[in-house]
Amino acid sequence: MPDTKNFYEQVHQIARLIPRGRVTTYGAIARALGAARSSRMVGTAMIHAHDPRLAVPGHRVVNSKGLLTGKHHFDTPTKMQQLLEAEGITVSDDQV
DNA sequence: ATTTTGACGACGT
DNA sequence: GACGTCGCCAAAA
Numbered sequence: 001m002p003d004t005k006n007f008y009e010q011v012h013q014i015a016r017l018i019p020r021g022r023v024t025t026y027g028a029i030a031r032a033l034g035a036a037r038s039s040r041m042v043g044t045a046m047i048h049a050h051d052p053r054l055a056v057p058g059h060r061v062v063n064s065k066g067l068l069t070g071k072h073h074f075d076t077p078t079k080m081q082q083l084l085e086a087e088g089i090t091v092s093d094d095q096v
Numbered sequence: 097a098t099t100t101t102g103a104c105g106a107c108g109t
Numbered sequence: 110g111a112c113g114t115c116g117c118c119a120a121a122a
Contacts, residue, residue: 043103070103
């Protein structure tokens with residue numbers, strides 16, 4: 001029986017599997033968990049991703065439009081874009 | 097325990 | 110394609 005706590009672990013797990021130089025969407029992760037209707041929860045769970053043990057590359061996770069919606073949750077709003085560009089991802093106007 | 101909010105997505109207009 | 114609205118479910122207040 002999947003506890004709500006497991007939900008984070010699942011989200012963090014999937015997010016961690018994102019290969020370098022590639023970005024994914026919240027909806028994609030939500031579907032991978034079988035919770036296609038809780039796309040928002042994926043993002044909310046990412047806020048919990050601050051845990052260094054999880055080492056979740058949240059900067060590789062964007063919304064369906066490819067917009068860096070969660071950049072404000074980072075240490076600095078520009079950190080996310082910088083990290084993405086550092087991986088070879090071209091970001092313009094907060095869009096990949 | 098209840099209400100509000102929110103790293104979103106899908107649909108309608 | 111831009112804009113508005115609803116739904117979904119968990120976390121924070």
